[in-house]
Amino acid sequence: MGIGKEIGRRLGPQAHRLAPELTTSFVHEALTRAINGVGPLPPAATTADRKLADHGGDEAKAITQVIEQHVRYAGAQGFATNLGGLVTAAVTVPANIAGLALIQCRMVAAIAHLRGYDLQDPRVRNAILRCILGEGDVERLIRKKLLPAPPMAIATAPAHDPHLDSLMAAEVTSELLTRVAGKRAATMIGRRIPVVGGMIGAGTDGYATWQIGRYADRELLPRSRR
Numbered sequence: 001m002g003i004g005k006e007i008g009r010r011l012g013p014q015a016h017r018l019a020p021e022l023t024t025s026f027v028h029e030a031l032t033r034a035i036n037g038v039g040p041l042p043p044a045a046t047t048a049d050r051k052l053a054d055h056g057g058d059e060a061k062a063i064t065q066v067i068e069q070h071v072r073y074a075g076a077q078g079f080a081t082n083l084g085g086l087v088t089a090a091v092t093v094p095a096n097i098a099g100l101a102l103i104q105c106r107m108v109a110a111i112a113h114l115r116g117y118d119l120q121d122p123r124v125r126n127a128i129l130r131c132i133l134g135e136g137d138v139e140r141l142i143r144k145k146l147l148p149a150p151p152m153a154i155a156t157a158p159a160h161d162p163h164l165d166s167l168m169a170a171e172v173t174s175e176l177l178t179r180v181a182g183k184r185a186a187t188m189i190g191r192r193i194p195v196v197g198g199m200i201g202a203g204t205d206g207y208a209t210w211q212i213g214r215y216a217d218r219e220l221l222p223r224s225r226r
Helices: 003-018 024-036 044-054 059-075 095-114 122-133 135-143 151-155 162-190 194-219
Strands: none
Touching: 024 044, 024 095, 024 122, 024 162, 044 059, 044 095, 059 095, 059 194, 095 122, 095 162, 095 194, 122 135, 122 151, 122 162, 122 194, 135 162, 135 194, 151 194
């Protein structure tokens, strides 16, 4: 766990003061816009299909390109913080967290599409949100019996469990709040050392996005396209 996230965990309940409008409805809005497209970003499936065509139908290479593209988006703070169409869904949410939520949801949705999942299926949408939590948090929540199963099992469950809609949104909201708190605290510390501050600002979001992308790549196994 990175320094920012560790600090965020310790701050716990205080994190909500940093983003009071970061709600479960905001998380669902971010996911919907990630899938349908917003501003300069086309729908996740459109981007996925383009990457697949660019690589001659090679799914693995297309997924690698999807991840690399979104890591660049996440690392480019100017891009991530100027997706105004999303920020209007919750005006006071820090712009960086709004952009990052959208970028990471979009990346996982594109991977899911390439693996043959229906992005309109509520089970798949819950699996996408579960991937956003990251492998470590998913395993921790399963051990504590706060989540019933990993993303793949949710995406392929026999039936949709409506209870998971609110549960997943609440867990992602909590995780985003932790990241807000941790990033701000770590950045304040890093500013005292110019090189460290620059590394935190440029690399934290990109690395976190790369980790989530690789987790989704491993977790969402291919399904037959119908």
